[in-house]
Amino acid sequence: MNPPRRGLLQSSYERVHVVLLVAIGAVLGTWWITGKLPLIYQSQSRFFMPEASDGFSLHNEAENIPKGPKLPTSNPETQSSLRGLMATSEFQLRVSAKFDNLSSRDIEDSVSIKVDKFNLIVITAEDTSPTRAAEIANRFPSLLQKDLRQRTMLDVQKKQEHLLNADQARSKDLEQLEGERLAFLLDAGAADNATQTSSLNSRLETLRTQVADLEVRRRTLELREKETRAQYERRREFIESSFTRESNPRIQELRSAIVSAESEYASLLVQHQPEHKKPKAKEKEIEVLRLDLATQEELKDKSWSFQVDPIRQDLDRQLSNLAVDRSALDAELSVRRSQLDKVAREWAVLPAFSEELEAHNRRITQSREILEEIRDRIEEFRLYQTRENQFLEVVEAAVPASLSRPFFPKRRLLSAISGLIGLLLGIALASAMARAASWREEAPW
Incomplete structure (x- = not known):
């Protein structure tokens, strides 16, 4: 007559020492392995590009007044463009150039760029050093701010050069018009219409x-x-x-x-x-x-x-x-x-003299107004280059994470998970051992 089969719980009770040994071994193994792994610290910085930039004008004072509070832009194209600029190899290479033993490939693997539900761009950097992780996270918005300024300044300088050329050309035209007016007055023997x-x-x-x-x-x-x-x-x-x-x-x-x-x-x-x-x-x-x-x-x-x-x-x-x-x-x-x-x-x-002289004066006045507008724009560009333009607004700068709270590995959490897995494996092993013993008893040999 065959003995009755033991259940899983009974098998575990009979071999509880096996279950405990497996669980304790899993916990100790996990604790030892995680102790050998390097600690990874995570740091985040948050920033945004304002939806409306500040204006500047020498003529219209309303352009110098803020249009309203600076809120993050919700334009997905703008956000994608900013993320694309920071995701380029050249940009990541410039970020890594500040740090020793860090390549652009490491930056690509350890940094994530996302947009949260508040339209803020979130830079998440991971590194074995909490200070360097914070510096990497802060390096992205600062370097992007610098790039945007440089690109804008280059564009402003090109436009300023065009305006300077236009100023020279318009000055020559004005001199020619004034010469024509003077020749007309000399021919008429008059100083001016009045x-x-x-x-x-x-x-x-x-x-x-x-x-x-x-x-x-x-x-x-x-x-x-x-x-x-x-x-x-x-x-x-x-x-x-x-x-x-x-x-x-x-x-x-x-x-x-x-x-x-x-x-x-x-x-x-x-x-x-x-x-x-x-x-x-x-x-x-x-x-x-x-x-x-x-x-x-x-x-x-x-x-x-x-x-x-x-x-x-x-x-x-x-x-x-x-x-x-x-x-x-x-x-x-x-x-x-x-x-x-x-x-x-x-x-x-x-009247004919007055009309012709008025035509000369009108052309000169128009040329002077255009020249004055060009020079005002040149002055605006010059003053614009002296300003410290803020294209990005940093909401939260990254700070070094606490040395006692690394992002990875989370030793206690992993040990607890390993303990649970060890218990399951111990129970399975105890059940297998009980099943094997039962088979041996039932074997005809």
């Missing part, structure tokens, strides 16, 4: 004033000549050369009458108001007597002799002089009128 207008206007007003003054003088000469001729014609050719005169008795009579009338007038003013008709009548009588007295001469001609009138001769000389003056004035007036007509013709073509 000067030409002011000069022509001043000359026009001066000539008009001179012509008007000459016409007035000519008219005055004509009137004087007419008056002198009338006086000349009124004079007799001969006048009295000598004569005798006697006192005018009428004067004394009138003076006595005036004195008497004034006395009566004073008496009437005592009796009546000045507005009364009697004083007024007496006043009129006095005025008549005074007028009569004024027309009387002190002496009356009695006898005379005749000679050529010297006043008439003087008037004749005056007429001759006036004729000469009028001829000279007519000649001067003719010259001034000719000058006035010439200036008037120049004034008539002044």
Whole structure:
């Protein structure tokens, strides 16, 4: 009769020493092996590229104001480009060049580049030295920042060179335009439009004033000549050369009458108001007597002799002089009128001059504005190169991991796992040993 088969649990209990030996051996073996392995430390740095970069302008102050908080870009193409730059062999070779006994292949194997759910680029570096792991993780964003700056500065320098060439070309164009404008002004005999207008206007007003003054003088000469001729014609050719005169008795009579009338007038003013008709009548009588007295001469001609009138001769000389003056004035007036007509013709073509000069000024102004804009952009590029541009924002810099907490190997965890595996193997071995013993008992030999 065959003995009953033992279960797995009973077999394990019967051979518990085997199970314990296998488990303890697995734990001790794992502990010993992990103690021989080099410790691997892990360090991480996190950074991002802002979605919107800071602007800079000399003209628009709004460009110098931040648009908002710097948030990580969510553009997958940008993130892939940044990861691609850091994944190149050349970039990893430059990272490894800072460390001894470290190749680009080691960097490729020990560094991972990922993007987390917050759109942050995470650099994870593993190394046997916690300090070097942190330095490797920090080396990636710093070197990428430097590369982006260098690439940007090279692009800025190229654009600045183009702008400098454009500045030289535009300066030559401006000199040519100013030369054309100067030649036009020299040909026109003017300094500028305002000067030409002011000069022509001043000359026009001066000539008009001179012509008007000459016409007035000519008219005055004509009137004087007419008056002198009338006086000349009124004079007799001969006048009295000598004569005798006697006192005018009428004067004394009138003076006595005036004195008497004034006395009566004073008496009437005592009796009546000045507005009364009697004083007024007496006043009129006095005025008549005074007028009569004024027309009387002190002496009356009695006898005379005749000679050529010297006043008439003087008037004749005056007429001759006036004729000469009028001829000279007519000649001067003719010259001034000719000058006035010439200036008037120049004034008539002044709009065309102004329009052409304005076209020159407009071209020069446009060229200067373009040149000023180019120079402002050159200055912006120059100032941009002096700035410390931050293309990347480091959120978390890597720090050396604790020496007691290596990333690999995790000795306790691996020992616990090995212990569990040892228990399973011990139970399996105990079960196998029990099965083998049962087979031996059942064997016919």
